[in-house]
Amino acid sequence: MTPEHPPDDDPDIEIRGLRIDILEGAFSWYIRTLDAVVSRDLDRRMAHLEIARGKGKITTLLLVDDYPGIRPSQIADVLMRDRPATGRIIDRLVDAGTIRREAAQDDQRAQALFITDKGHALADEVREIIRCQEEEFFDFIEPEDRDQFMRQLKRAYLKMRTKWD
Amino acid sequence: MTPEHPPDDDPDIEIRGLRIDILEGAFSWYIRTLDAVVSRDLDRRMAHLEIARGKGKITTLLLVDDYPGIRPSQIADVLMRDRPATGRIIDRLVDAGTIRREAAQDDQRAQALFITDKGHALADEVREIIRCQEEEFFDFIEPEDRDQFMRQLKRAYLKMRTKWD
């Protein structure tokens, strides 16, 4: 406890009177905890959509919608996942009738992915759900903090990617 | 595209030349993406530890180590998970011989959890791994950004919790 600090500035984290040890200062803990709650909330919002649950389908769907003919390996690259995982995400989207596989013209090994009408409509729904969640769920972030927090996240993301590649 | 912005200030996110649609401005996307990579890294660091993988075991282990006699329901509260999920996390820790269940003295329904010697040693290993990851993995966060980013995360976490309760 360091009551000198204004509580909102660098608060000691205490949950129901419990301290969480070293995790209190760990980036990983906050990121993982935030993720769990955000993802659960998102799952619920998408529960009726037959592409609910899991972490690559939304991104994949929007990518295919925006880039007709995009290849699975490009998607894997964005998702930072291996190809089997990416392939299965695509499987589910194809099964749901939202996207379609074709052989790439210039490379017989590769596939070109295209959105279907159903998929396009779904993509719009998904965009709306994301928009809603950003508004409703993240309303706890003060307006004046939003830009800064977003900038931090973007920077963290970009640097992490750089490291990854 | 708004080239007026200095690239490091509010960068447009582009991955291998691909834009990610509405997700580019979505908190959820960055949190979920960061989580995936952080968690994978952590899994690898803990792969040899028989409590690897998953999102509640570390917190639970440290809580039991710090608060002898803590109850499952308290842990569920910290983890923001339901009791079945928490119960199974405890199962795994018990199976691994790291903690022990007893009946709570004051309430026959409840359990009191205690760390074992093995669990205590493991908790120390885990703390060390967390420390390492914070240093090595998150080295992409500039030193001068660390405090601020951490503050943002803590605030977000605290407010999210408030909302949750």
Place this chain on the structure above:
DNA sequence: TTAGATGGTTGTGAAATGCAACCTTATGCT
């Protein structure tokens, strides 16, 4: 003493994850 709240467990069904092995087509080197 009886109804309702609280603490935990079990059962179920649906998925996701990462890894390794495998097939096919391009590409590059000699």
Place this chain on the structure above:
DNA sequence: AGCATAAGGTTGCATTTCACAACCATCTAA
């Protein structure tokens, strides 16, 4: 040309997770 190697994708496998609902036991308060 011809052969080795890289790149694109798929399949199989084993492990784990997740949320929800139903269920049993105990405690508490009207």
